[in-house]
Amino acid sequence: MQTDVLLLLLGVFMPFGIAVVLFFIPRRLKGVPEVLSLITALACFLSALRFVLLNHALTYSFPLLSLGEFIFSFDLATGPFHFFLILFTSGFGFFIAMYSFRYMASKSRRKEYYIFLLLALGGAGGVLVADHLIVFLLFWEIVSISLYFLITTGGEGSREGATKTMAILGAGDGCLLLGLGILWYLTRQLSWTAATVAVNGWLPAVCFILLAIGAVAKAGGMPFHSWLPKASDKAPASVMALLPASIDKLLGIYLLFVLCTKVFVLPFGLQATLMIVGGVTIVAAVMMALVQHTLPRLLSYHAISQVGYMVLGLGTGIPLAMAGALFHMLNNALYKNCLFLCSGAVESKTGTTELKDLGGLAKVMPVTFISFLIAALSISGVPLFNGFVSKWMIYQGIISGRNAVLFIFLIAAMFGSGLTLASFIKVLYSVFLGRTSPVTKKVSKDVGITMQIPMLVTALLCVLFGVWFSLPLNAFIFPALGSAPDMVGSFSPLLAALLMAGGFLFGILIYLAGRIRRKARTVETFTGGETAGGESARVSGTVFYNTVETMRPLGAVYGAQRKGALDPYTWFGRLGLAFSGLLKRIHDGRLPFYLLWSLLGLGVLLALFILR
Numbered sequence: 001m002q003t004d005v006l007l008l009l010l011g012v013f014m015p016f017g018i019a020v021v022l023f024f025i026p027r028r029l030k031g032v033p034e035v036l037s038l039i040t041a042l043a044c045f046l047s048a049l050r051f052v053l054l055n056h057a058l059t060y061s062f063p064l065l066s067l068g069e070f071i072f073s074f075d076l077a078t079g080p081f082h083f084f085l086i087l088f089t090s091g092f093g094f095f096i097a098m099y100s101f102r103y104m105a106s107k108s109r110r111k112e113y114y115i116f117l118l119l120a121l122g123g124a125g126g127v128l129v130a131d132h133l134i135v136f137l138l139f140w141e142i143v144s145i146s147l148y149f150l151i152t153t154g155g156e157g158s159r160e161g162a163t164k165t166m167a168i169l170g171a172g173d174g175c176l177l178l179g180l181g182i183l184w185y186l187t188r189q190l191s192w193t194a195a196t197v198a199v200n201g202w203l204p205a206v207c208f209i210l211l212a213i214g215a216v217a218k219a220g221g222m223p224f225h226s227w228l229p230k231a232s233d234k235a236p237a238s239v240m241a242l243l244p245a246s247i248d249k250l251l252g253i254y255l256l257f258v259l260c261t262k263v264f265v266l267p268f269g270l271q272a273t274l275m276i277v278g279g280v281t282i283v284a285a286v287m288m289a290l291v292q293h294t295l296p297r298l299l300s301y302h303a304i305s306q307v308g309y310m311v312l313g314l315g316t317g318i319p320l321a322m323a324g325a326l327f328h329m330l331n332n333a334l335y336k337n338c339l340f341l342c343s344g345a346v347e348s349k350t351g352t353t354e355l356k357d358l359g360g361l362a363k364v365m366p367v368t369f370i371s372f373l374i375a376a377l378s379i380s381g382v383p384l385f386n387g388f389v390s391k392w393m394i395y396q397g398i399i400s401g402r403n404a405v406l407f408i409f410l411i412a413a414m415f416g417s418g419l420t421l422a423s424f425i426k427v428l429y430s431v432f433l434g435r436t437s438p439v440t441k442k443v444s445k446d447v448g449i450t451m452q453i454p455m456l457v458t459a460l461l462c463v464l465f466g467v468w469f470s471l472p473l474n475a476f477i478f479p480a481l482g483s484a485p486d487m488v489g490s491f492s493p494l495l496a497a498l499l500m501a502g503g504f505l506f507g508i509l510i511y512l513a514g515r516i517r518r519k520a521r522t523v524e525t526f527t528g529g530e531t532a533g534g535e536s537a538r539v540s541g542t543v544f545y546n547t548v549e550t551m552r553p554l555g556a557v558y559g560a561q562r563k564g565a566l567d568p569y570t571w572f573g574r575l576g577l578a579f580s581g582l583l584k585r586i587h588d589g590r591l592p593f594y595l596l597w598s599l600l601g602l603g604v605l606l607a608l609f610i611l612r
Contacts (some may be wrong), residue, residue, distance in 0.1 A: 014123035017434040019115045033114035038097040044090035051083040077131035081480035093121040095454035098243045102448045113153045120146035132191045133180045144169045151235040158234035165227040174219025179210030198265040219252025221307040222281040226567045232296035245336035253310045253329040274315025279409045281308030282416035295343045295353040296539025306332045314392040319485035321397025328390035338458035339374040345447045360436030365446040369432045371455035378462040380421035386465035
């Protein structure tokens, strides 16, 4: 057991130690940060894999400070599910380090990039194993700070997105800190496993809401979502793939899961609040994704939309739906990581992520295309891919609840899945299947092998978790819930594969029959009676859903979103400017005004003293 504890501590703190080493390594030693980061992430992955295979719980406590009822100690409590999540985070870190060999080669701040990459991995591992509220918060903040600096490595213009990210996540972390303080006040416990609160009054309800805000903001759910698309504008694709798309989602939903199942006993009102947040996030974010014209922003809004499924599943309180939410948390990390990596591959070869400037890349970038196609089918909930299984579990969990109100959320979830598929049809056509553009004509081959492997592996896992879904469910997710819910309406992967193969073959037969009957006639392209040639003959995929922006009910919403009217960051920014303007008017530098304020302050203090 002592050896296991040492290996656990090594897996958490080794990234921190290597990050410190990298800080002192001279910049002229090129390749050293890349290799050290790759080896460190691999070591953490193998350590987590060992614990996953051992399949047992592990606890550790080291007292540091005692002040009356307040005891500060380094407490760790883990189980198979925790190690499974660490396996994911360290695995993502390993593949991102490999991907970055080529992707970050031309960037000027590679050293800082790898330092904060390792700090983020260490912080994520610490969050997942910490059983002490203060230790948990310290690791949580390390991940947030690392994200800020990683975004800034995107170069010119990236600091704006990093600042917005830090402001929103900082506000969420402030709520988290206040909620943890109230939780300690209610329970006098600093352990997640020992603190159990029945929400039967206003203070426990406020405590849960504050902690849930911190979790949802971290995951990128609405209304604390706007940092994610803003960060994607300039942040490296590898950063978006690692943190906002993967690790941040894992940590945020993991915290919400702990709150809903381990810490609080929630009344229906708070459960309904979570379901409303989840349902709104699903539909509103995917509607925003439909009208995006750059690949990173479109993927960012889809990342936000997928959070809605997780929050909805946890909010139901139904074991099957909650298991689906946890499984969707893992599945989303896989396919969103793959999608952002594919986006980075396209950007590295073409120099742009504007959908209207892309097209025809499937022939010259086949590995990127196949990986993106699999991930797109996964996020859209197509059978035989992992996204379908977790969404299906959430759907069936809602149905098993036999509550008419829940069916509203079922419709929202299914509607969001349909719009997701429609959105990715647009992307696939715009980037890979449409006519080549002047930009994409210059591309002659796919990205290098170090960028291909991470995309292919994550895409392969999307297929494996879609077919052999029972393995992660029975081994890790159901034990985390403490029970194995009945898989209501479960499906057979073999039957689904046969049906899809039959439909595919039938489509091929129809195509061949049309080819046999008559030879296709090739004609020039006409627009308004005039011959259209060259670039004017191209039809960009972005025009498919332009009418959505002009529809009367939606047009006003899209317009308000573009102006920031639906962004809490804008609201508080304007409020802050108004408050600072008031202070400027009050403090005009004239002595009589300062004397007046001093007398008023003394008067208030005197009145309070008398009333006391």
